[in-house]
Amino acid sequence: xxxxxxxxxxxxxxxxxxxxxxxxxxxxxxxxxxxxxxxxxxxxxxxxxxxxxxxxxxxxxxxxxxxxxxxxxxxxxxxxxxxxxxxxxxxxxxxxxxxxxxxxxxxxxxxxxxxxxxxxxxxxxxxxxxxxxxxxxxxxxxxxxxxxxxxxxxxxxxxxxxxxxxxxxxxxxxxxxxxxxxxxxxxxxxxxxxxxxxxxxxxxxxxxxxxxxxxxxxxxxxxxxxxxxxxxxxxxxxxxxxxxx
Amino acid sequence: xxxxxxxxxxxxxxxxxxxxxxxxxxxxxxxxxxxxxxxxxxxxxxxxxxxxxxxxxxxxxxxxxxxxxxxxxxxxxxxxxxxxxxxxxxxxxxxxxxxxxxxxxxxxxxxxxxxxxxxxxxxxxxxxxxxxxxxxxxxxxxxxxxxxxxxxxxxxxxxxxxxxxxxxxxxxxxxxxxxxxxxxxxxxxxxxxxxxxxxxxxxxxxxxxxxxxxxxxxxxxxxxxxxxxxxxxxxxxxxxxxxxxxxxxxxxxxxxxxxxxxxxxxxxxxxxxxxxxxxxxxxxxxxxxxxxxxxxxxxxxxxxxxxxxxxxxxxxxxxxxx
Ligand SMILES: Cc1cc2nc3c(=O)[nH]c(=O)nc-3n(C[C@H](O)[C@H](O)[C@H](O)COP(=O)(O)OP(=O)(O)OC[C@H]3O[C@@H](n4cnc5c(N)ncnc54)[C@H](O)[C@@H]3O)c2cc1C
Ligand SMILES: Nc1ncnc2c1ncn2[C@@H]1O[C@H](COP(=O)(O)O)[C@@H](O)[C@H]1O
Numbered sequence: 001x002x003x004x005x006x007x008x009x010x011x012x013x014x015x016x017x018x019x020x021x022x023x024x025x026x027x028x029x030x031x032x033x034x035x036x037x038x039x040x041x042x043x044x045x046x047x048x049x050x051x052x053x054x055x056x057x058x059x060x061x062x063x064x065x066x067x068x069x070x071x072x073x074x075x076x077x078x079x080x081x082x083x084x085x086x087x088x089x090x091x092x093x094x095x096x097x098x099x100x101x102x103x104x105x106x107x108x109x110x111x112x113x114x115x116x117x118x119x120x121x122x123x124x125x126x127x128x129x130x131x132x133x134x135x136x137x138x139x140x141x142x143x144x145x146x147x148x149x150x151x152x153x154x155x156x157x158x159x160x161x162x163x164x165x166x167x168x169x170x171x172x173x174x175x176x177x178x179x180x181x182x183x184x185x186x187x188x189x190x191x192x193x194x195x196x197x198x199x200x201x202x203x204x205x206x207x208x209x210x211x212x213x214x215x216x217x218x219x220x221x222x223x224x225x226x227x228x229x230x231x232x233x234x235x236x237x238x239x240x241x242x243x244x245x
Numbered sequence: 246x247x248x249x250x251x252x253x254x255x256x257x258x259x260x261x262x263x264x265x266x267x268x269x270x271x272x273x274x275x276x277x278x279x280x281x282x283x284x285x286x287x288x289x290x291x292x293x294x295x296x297x298x299x300x301x302x303x304x305x306x307x308x309x310x311x312x313x314x315x316x317x318x319x320x321x322x323x324x325x326x327x328x329x330x331x332x333x334x335x336x337x338x339x340x341x342x343x344x345x346x347x348x349x350x351x352x353x354x355x356x357x358x359x360x361x362x363x364x365x366x367x368x369x370x371x372x373x374x375x376x377x378x379x380x381x382x383x384x385x386x387x388x389x390x391x392x393x394x395x396x397x398x399x400x401x402x403x404x405x406x407x408x409x410x411x412x413x414x415x416x417x418x419x420x421x422x423x424x425x426x427x428x429x430x431x432x433x434x435x436x437x438x439x440x441x442x443x444x445x446x447x448x449x450x451x452x453x454x455x456x457x458x459x460x461x462x463x464x465x466x467x468x469x470x471x472x473x474x475x476x477x478x479x480x481x482x483x484x485x486x487x488x489x490x491x492x493x494x495x496x497x498x499x500x501x502x503x504x505x506x507x508x509x510x511x512x513x514x515x516x517x518x519x520x521x522x523x524x525x526x527x528x529x530x531x532x533x534x535x536x537x538x539x540x541x542x543x544x545x546x547x548x549x550x551x552x553x554x555x556x557x558x559x560x561x562x563x564x565x566x567x
Contacts, residue, residue, distance in 0.1 A: 013497050013517045017384040037498055091389075092350075093359060118382050118497065122362050127318070127350030136319060136430045139347055142491070152433070157343050158255065158445050159492060160437035166430045173347075176498065177491065208359035212375065212388045217523065223530070223540045228549030231558040234529065235565045237545060242527045244506040245449070245473065245566065 001055040004108040008036040008117040009067035019214045038114025044179035047078035075192035076184035087202035096128035097205040115140035115173040126173035139173025249334040252285040262340035269405035270338045271301025272367045298414030305416045322351035324421035358395035382520035402503045447476035449506045454480040456511020460488035465555040496521035514539025
């Protein structure tokens with residue numbers, strides 16, 4: 001069984017976001033980068049599958065050289081080998097094209113991703129890859145059980161979940177509680193240094209969209225405080241000032 | 246050329262987000278001088294389809310295949326591809342949901358169209374085709390220029406306000422070709438909370454955090470939500486401890502909400518929680534700690550004990566809403 005796990009390299013969830021170069025680039029000063037949190041659930045589920053039925057796990061990231069520490073962390077958590085597609089992830093279509101191209105060169109039984117990246121938040125790369133490879137895609141997946149070449153997945157829908165049955169191969173966009181995050185142990189960290197990390201050049205992709213510039217939301221003008229003894233005052237403000245009730 | 250708008254239903258009703266999507270499409274239609282075709286897949290909703298004209302649709306296409314009664318990502322993408330080709334549409338608008346993001350993506354590959362999700366405003370078409378979308382989980386926005394001829398936009402709630410100044414739409418039915426290949430993912434079961442206001446679509450959300458001390462205290466949250474016709478939400482630790490179901494957890498790793506009013510009770514306002522609520526129009530924070538970070542992101546605040554304030558606040562709302 002071969003599993004491909006796609007990981008994004010994104011600012012830590014506590015990061016304050018700001019931009020430089022006339023609002024065309026993320027300001028990375030002081031920003032710590034991590035494996036996308038949903039991608040880490042995908043990786044954790046892959047490691048569980050490897051531990052229970054055996055699997056070879058490849059992680060792939062589309063990114064420039066600065067993403068390698070993040071990739072090494074995925075190797076420390078339990079992936080067997082890694083691929084870095086040497087390119088800046090311009091947009092979801094570009095990323096998906098690189099992943100699909102690699103997945104066509106090596107056949108995988110299962111492709112696991114996060115439900116969405118926390119930088120682009122497109123929530124589409126898994127479905128783009130599924131369509132490019134002409135195999136099913138399911139997202140967001142909260143539970144994934146394998147039984148031979150068949151799988152049962154729980155997909156979160158508004159206000160609940162649906163239970164789906166399908167056959168391998170397919171792509172899944174994962175989220176909690178699909179697995180518990182794994183903390184890399186010493187052995188994992190040591191072996192990660194010597195596990196293969198192959199760098200491949202990107203395939204040419206037609207440009208579908210261009211990120212022109214970024215901006216921050218307009219700041220709140222300040223919080224109006226209401227005394228705890230007069231909650232009716234809050235109701236009045238919501239009704240007559242904010243006009244939301 | 247036409248603009249296609251996907252109309253999503255839930256429990257036999259047309260979702261409000263779908264009406265927003267039609268009005269959104271109509272605003273692009275005015276700029277580009279094109280007509281709006283609304284597409285509904287599956288069983289008939291209780292609403293009259295001609296009424297979608299009010300929101301800006303000229304025509305409604307009802308794809309009424311028997312094998313499309315249950316939402317299926319691949320099959321819906323195929324059906325939409327066929328309708329797009331039949332109507333020669335260049336722009337496809339979908340209201341954001343757990344179904345439409347994956348459907349839009351697969352449709353994008355079929356049509357060679359760029360797929361831009363989380364769109365927050367009507368596109369700027371003065372020079373090229375530029376859209377604004379939320380990124381970094383609501384912490385920022387990006388302006389994206391779409392280069393492909395066909396374009397797919399998945400819009401966030403509140404990207405356009407609903408307009409009701411149109412007339413009546415014509416309605417036609419369409420039977421799509423759906424192959425077995427499209428139907429290989431089989432739905433075995435659905436478990437959905439019924440009769441509740443669904444969190445991702447709610448106009449008002451009342452959310453509770455660890456400050457409520459335990460699941461047995463959720464009555465005060467539910468009472469307030471009931472008065473306001475609101476959905477209930479919670480912080481991540483609350484769902485991690487199983488005080489509330491997972492689908493109620495709001496934030497970076499949970500549901501992102503954009504209601505008109507978000508009331509946070511006993512939630513500290515960690516940056517990961519804020520990421521899920523920062524596109525709310527108005528935020529009210531109730532917390533006993535005046536230093537809680539949530540107040541910095543709030544419009545209105547009360548410092549005090551939730552257990553004392555909430556029942557009183559509920560009575561005050563009841564009075565005002567009567
Ligand atoms: C990768 C990652 C992702 C995360 N994603 C999310 C996410 O999506 N959503 C999320 O919510 N969190 C998320 N978190 C967790 C987040 O960092 C916080 O730990 C969490 O939001 C805190 O929840 P809380 O505010 O309910 O609890 P606490 O931080 O414990 O705050 C409780 C608050 O209640 C107040 N309080 C106590 N008693 C009362 C009372 N009687 N009346 C009024 N107020 C009272 C306290 O003053 C305090 O401010 C994430 C964390 C990580 C690392
Ligand atoms: N640059 C990247 N390299 C590898 N995988 C990625 C990259 N960006 C996104 N992904 C994967 O695609 C998923 C969905 O991303 P998105 O569509 O951007 O929200 C993420 O959770 C990752 O698993």
